[in-house]
Amino acid sequence: MDEASLIADARRGDVDAFNRLILAHQSKAYNLAYRITGDGDSAADATQEAFLSAYRNLRGYRGGSFRAWLLRIVTNACYDELRRRKRRPAESLEALEEDSLAGESLGAPDIFDSTDDGPEASAERAEVTRAIERCLQRLPEEFRTAVILADILALDYVEVAGAMGSPIGTVRSRLARARARLRECLEASRELSGRRLRLAEGRPS
Secondary structure, three states: OOHHHHHHHHHOOOHHHHHHHHHHHHHHHHHHHHHHHOOHHHHHHHHHHHHHHHHHOHHHOOOOOHHHHHHHHHHHHHHHHHHHHHHOOOOOHHHHHHHHHOOOOOOOOOOOOOOOOOHHHHHHHHHHHHHHHHHHHHOOHHHHHHHHHHHHOOOOHHHHHHHHOOOHHHHHHHHHHHHHHHHHHHHHHHHHHHHHHHHHOOOOO
8 A cells, every 4th residue: 555545544543554654664763863862762752752743643744745744743752852851960971972882772773784894894884883973963953853864864855844844945054064063073083083093002192
């Protein structure tokens, strides 16, 4: 059954049809939530809340990309979760770092597909992934969301605009600024890693 038929059935109260819609998009929804919140439990909570909200408000879907409509709800749920987190006692930097490094065990998808590279290449790829995750978390929320949607989830600009509730021109501007900040952050991370390596080898930095 195609997506349009599933949506029509779901709007008539067919829970199975709605579940099939969710199954088609849940991976991207969780990926988005994890990378916005930076926390596996928060991502799971936000995703679950978004799916429930989508079901309750399915009659509000007015056509266009269902994926963008759903991811917009996920994005809003993540922002709500981040606001709740700010009202709770701050977590230690060490705890946040440990949670980021535990991404695989929490079910967070890797940015890069795994390959059959040797251990050295795998370790280097893992370090790059961690650096990207750290740099992503330093971006303002709307910049981070734009990058996740466009560059990690590979949505086109129309879908990104729909998922963020913003004009395409605004999306393009945010992406340009976000990518520039990411490049600066990653270059700084590489320089820092290089200095650490030289120090570890006993050479002057």
